[in-house]
Amino acid sequence: xxxxxxxxxxxxxxxxxxIKALRSVSLEIKRDELVSIIGANGAGKxxxxxxxxxxxxxxxxxxxxxxxxxxxxxxxxxxxxxxxQVPEGRRIxxxxxxxxxxxxxxxxxxxxxxxxxxxxxxxxLFPRLKERKDQVAGTLSGGEQQMLAIGRALMxxxxxxxxxEPSMGLAPILVEHIFTTIKRIHAEGTGILLVEQNxxxxxxxxxxxxxxQTGSIVMEGKSKEILERDDVRRAYLDIR
Amino acid sequence: MExxxxxxxxxxxxxxxLILLPQFVGNYWSHILGDVGLYVMLGIGLNVVVGLAGxxxxxxxxxxxxxxxxYALLASPHFHIxxxxxxxxxxxxxxxxxxxxxxxxxxxxxxxxxxxxxxxxFGEIIRIFLNNLDPVTNGPKGLLRIDPFRIFGFTIDEPVxxxxxxxxxxxxxxxxxxxxxxxxxxxxxxAMREDQTAAELMGxxxxxxxxxxxxxxxxxxxxxxxxxxxxxGSIFPENFSLIVSINVLCILILGGMGSIRGVIxxxxxxVGLPELLRxxxxxxxxxxxxxxxxxxxxxxxxxxxxxxxxxxxxx
Numbered sequence: 001x002x003x004x005x006x007x008x009x010x011x012x013x014x015x016x017x018x019i020k021a022l023r024s025v026s027l028e029i030k031r032d033e034l035v036s037i038i039g040a041n042g043a044g045k046x047x048x049x050x051x052x053x054x055x056x057x058x059x060x061x062x063x064x065x066x067x068x069x070x071x072x073x074x075x076x077x078x079x080x081x082x083x084x085q086v087p088e089g090r091r092i093x094x095x096x097x098x099x100x101x102x103x104x105x106x107x108x109x110x111x112x113x114x115x116x117x118x119x120x121x122x123x124x125l126f127p128r129l130k131e132r133k134d135q136v137a138g139t140l141s142g143g144e145q146q147m148l149a150i151g152r153a154l155m156x157x158x159x160x161x162x163x164x165e166p167s168m169g170l171a172p173i174l175v176e177h178i179f180t181t182i183k184r185i186h187a188e189g190t191g192i193l194l195v196e197q198n199x200x201x202x203x204x205x206x207x208x209x210x211x212x213q214t215g216s217i218v219m220e221g222k223s224k225e226i227l228e229r230d231d232v233r234r235a236y237l238d239i240r
Numbered sequence: 241m242e243x244x245x246x247x248x249x250x251x252x253x254x255x256x257x258l259i260l261l262p263q264f265v266g267n268y269w270s271h272i273l274g275d276v277g278l279y280v281m282l283g284i285g286l287n288v289v290v291g292l293a294g295x296x297x298x299x300x301x302x303x304x305x306x307x308x309x310x311y312a313l314l315a316s317p318h319f320h321i322x323x324x325x326x327x328x329x330x331x332x333x334x335x336x337x338x339x340x341x342x343x344x345x346x347x348x349x350x351x352x353x354x355x356x357x358x359x360x361x362f363g364e365i366i367r368i369f370l371n372n373l374d375p376v377t378n379g380p381k382g383l384l385r386i387d388p389f390r391i392f393g394f395t396i397d398e399p400v401x402x403x404x405x406x407x408x409x410x411x412x413x414x415x416x417x418x419x420x421x422x423x424x425x426x427x428x429x430x431a432m433r434e435d436q437t438a439a440e441l442m443g444x445x446x447x448x449x450x451x452x453x454x455x456x457x458x459x460x461x462x463x464x465x466x467x468x469x470x471x472x473g474s475i476f477p478e479n480f481s482l483i484v485s486i487n488v489l490c491i492l493i494l495g496g497m498g499s500i501r502g503v504i505x506x507x508x509x510x511v512g513l514p515e516l517l518r519x520x521x522x523x524x525x526x527x528x529x530x531x532x533x534x535x536x537x538x539x540x541x542x543x544x545x546x547x548x549x550x551x552x553x554x555x
Contacts, residue, residue: 079443091438108443
């Protein structure tokens with residue numbers, strides 16, 4: 001690989017029936033970097049992730065993953081290329097058990113032995129899931145469901161993990177737990193793109209942050225520096 | 241395992257019972273049981289599409305019809321073609337599968353209600369085609385003197401013989417259904433049924449597995465149709481009306497989606513029961529409707545839960 005860039009997005013635009021959700025967004029993620037995207041409701045954060053994972057059509061622009069053009073490729077090929085997404089609202093298979101959910105995550109894997117190894121990894125990240133492995137996923141608590149959604153995505157052994165609002169609807173203590181785990185996943189060698197409304201938590205764990213506002217990136221920089229800025233603190237962190 | 245053994249014994253006894261049954265009930269009931277059996281076969285096929293893959297198909301009769309007409313056209317005096325059934329039946333299945341994939345193509349992007357409406361229309365289109373395509377299908381006059389199954393000089397034409405033929409067809413269908421359900425294809429369908437978007441994010445190719453669902457589901461209909469045509473000896477477009485699709489779907493709803501036992505029970509209730517009720521004459525369908533309402537109220541998800549589709553290691 002010629003450089004250290006894992007994902008490059010150039011001038012990406014997405015619209016839904018004439019309404020622009022994303023206007024010419026460009027960003028990049030370096031190999032094994034933890035990058036977050038923050039912004040208000042409707043800023044286009046989820047659209048960006050869906051554009052990357054192929055769930056929505058990109059109108060203009062280009063997405064390169066490890067040097068290969070993956071723009072508008074079908075979602076299953078993007079998963080195979082090494083990008084897994086933990087979707088907004090988790091979307092676990094609620095009538096299947098925890099174990100079955102995890103196996104679904106390993107769908108693209110050819111080696112069962114490797115998948116079993118990865119499952120051990122998921123269980124060591126989330127011992128809670130191991131305790132509940134035979135439980136029907138719909139009966140898990142919100143936090144456990146989020147753990148399952150993340151674990152399921154990890155079963156595909158992604159090079160890059162896209163997380164859409166993992167803190168949504170969770171109690172503060174669980175948010176902390178999830179974010180600690182995200183850090184650990186990253187430390188074990190997976191690139192992470194985190195989309196969050198919980199700006200403070202996102203800025204705390206990420207290296208760099210992009211701020212998205214009505215479909216455009218309005219600020220970009222080291223998370224630590226952004227965290228210090230008064231204007232950001234006022235606008236996104238509700239701290240005066 | 242004790243329970244596994246008991247289960248095997250139970251199914252063995254049921255099977256033995258099914259083999260001996262025609263000896264006790266005679267020709268008339270063997271024929272009715274044959275009807276029930278054909279519906280079981282259709283039920284298994286539709287179960288693939290609706291129960292496993294979660295695609296609501298209201299035009300399933302199309303595949304039954306195409307299987308029947310394929311057989312009838314290629315094994316009757318109509319075109320003076322008489323292909324032996326061992327060759328023709330697989331061909332009928334293949335034709336039904338191709339048609340299934342063709343139906344699948346335009347409806348790939350549709351979900352839920354929209355899919356149901358389009359497939360309903362598709363079923364009707366096929367029936368109207370059969371009705372109006374006179375030069376080929378002989379229109380409403382139907383196709384007559386269709387060859388029965390002949391094997392080594394033995395002709396299958398008695399109701400009891402058909403009963404065994406259909407029983408064999410059901411066994412094959414069940415075997416096939418179970419194998420697919422436990423395969424990687426079955427797993428993909430299961431994910432698709434639960435949540436299409438999540439399935440895509442697991443790396444499952446929705447287009448491919450939807451087409452597979454339609455065409456594999458159609459294969460059972462094609463087989464059922466071929467047997468139906470050969471057994472009846474004559475078929476008409478009216479044999480393949482919307483009500484057949486509805487009945488098969490009712491069987492699934494009654495028995496419980498995704499369950500073979502459910503399909504068998506459902507077919508007995510929906511196809512067999514009206515015959516049992518025959519002595520009530522004109523009240524027969526009324527009584528039947530009442531029974532359906534009662535079942536829907538007290539057993540809204542059907543009699544049986546779906547069999548588990550994921551064979552996985554438990555550790």
